[in-house]
Amino acid sequence: DVVLAARAALGAKIAQFVPGHPIAGREQNGPEAALAALYQGKKVVLTALPENTPDSVERVADAWRQCGALIHHLSPAQHDAVFAAVSHLPHLLAYALVGDIAARDNAALLFEYAASGFRDFTRIAGSSPEMWRDISLANRNALLAELDAYTAQLGSLRTMLMNADGAALEQIYTRAQSARQAWISSIEAAEQMRAQEAVPMAAPPQPPSAPRVQPGSMGDFGRATEQPQEPATFGSMVGPGPGPEVLGIRPT
Numbered sequence: 626d627v628v629l630a631a632r633a634a635l636g637a638k639i640a641q642f643v644p645g646h647p648i649a650g651r652e653q654n655g656p657e658a659a660l661a662a663l664y665q666g667k668k669v670v671l672t673a674l675p676e677n678t679p680d681s682v683e684r685v686a687d688a689w690r691q692c693g694a695l696i697h698h699l700s701p702a703q704h705d706a707v708f709a710a711v712s713h714l715p716h717l718l719a720y721a722l723v724g725d726i727a728a729r730d731n732a733a734l735l736f737e738y739a740a741s742g743f744r745d746f747t748r749i750a751g752s753s754p755e756m757w758r759d760i761s762l763a764n765r766n767a768l769l770a771e772l773d774a775y776t777a778q779l780g781s782l783r784t785m786l787m788n789a790d791g792a793a794l795e796q797i798y799t800r801a802q803s804a805r806q807a808w809i810s811s812i813e814a815a816e817q818m819r820a821q822e823a824v825p826m827a828a829p830p831q832p833p834s835a836p837r838v839q840p841g842s843m844g845d846f847g848r849a850t851e852q853p854q855e856p857a858t859f860g861s862m863v864g865p866g867p868g869p870e871v872l873g874i875r876p877t
């Protein structure tokens with residue numbers, strides 16, 4: 626949908642549009658939820674178009690790198706299929722579960738005893754309904770395919786419960802547990818690697834400077850005082866240089 630809208634709006638200038646999707650955020654929204662370090666160490670998926678030149682793609686990628694992001698590449702179709710499975714379907718399920726509980730006559734009682742498991746599973750149901758309405762509709766074909774596959778899985782689980790098939794249930798649970806643990810381990814390993822790469826080299830220790838004597842008032846005349854040093858500035862330029870360039874980027 627984003628690419629189609631861009632083509633309709635930009636026409637012959639579509640080559641200047643490089644679609645991208647930052648994989649970062651949380652369930653809160655609005656200016657008060659902004660985070661200065663939101664993109665640091667997070668993935669940004671660029672879904673380049675056939676019309677995009679390598680230089681254009683690299684220019685946008687570099688802009689995201691300046692925000693601390695890690696660049697990944699997918700085709701638009703791959704992007705829609707992947708995120709229907711691991712993002713859009715989970716949001717739909719979280720909204721559906723909370724909505725189902727809230728609509729029951731004993732909703733107050735159920736929510737009274739809902740604990741950390743329910744909170745963790747449904748955290749993303751606190752996201753913007755308007756935004757996720759639009760995302761669900763924009764990617765509805767891929768989302769419907771994932772919803773059908775998940776519905777079939779629920780049907781299998783229902784059959785196992787009806788048949789009191791504990792061995793089959795345990796096999797499903799064990800496979801899911803192992804897959805999640807492997808996924809978490811890969812995330813932790815990647816974060817440790819990024820942290821090691823980001824550690825700056827320690828500067829050699831400097832000997833303490835001797836205090837300078839400064840005349841004071843009658844009560845402290847001749848007292849040795851530390852003189853404040855001018856704070857260091859980062860990013861200063863010596864001599865003329867190019868001004869900052871602002872790139873207009875709209876994530877998908």
